[in-house]
Amino acid sequence: MPLIQVNVIxxxxxxxxxxxxxxxxxxxxxxxxxxxMRPVTWCVIHEVASGDWGIAGNAxxxxxxxxxxxGVGV
Numbered sequence: 001m002p003l004i005q006v007n008v009i010x011x012x013x014x015x016x017x018x019x020x021x022x023x024x025x026x027x028x029x030x031x032x033x034x035x036x037m038r039p040v041t042w043c044v045i046h047e048v049a050s051g052d053w054g055i056a057g058n059a060x061x062x063x064x065x066x067x068x069x070x071g072v073g074v
């Protein structure tokens with residue numbers, strides 16, 4: 001059974017946004033594998049604590065991600 005796993009930093013996305021991710025990602029995979037696979041396609045969102053995610057040797061926080069989304073450099 002297909003399993004989609006998404007990792008995000010905690011408190012960056014709202015419940016509504018996470019629901020939209022689940023819907024759209026499932027739709028994308030079903031578009032490739034066929035509608036019969038929808039009932040058995042899993043999508044799991046894992047939330048990583050702020051500061052527990054690193055890029056280029058630097059910890060990334062919820063505030064950092066929000067700044068990036070707003071177009072402000074970190």
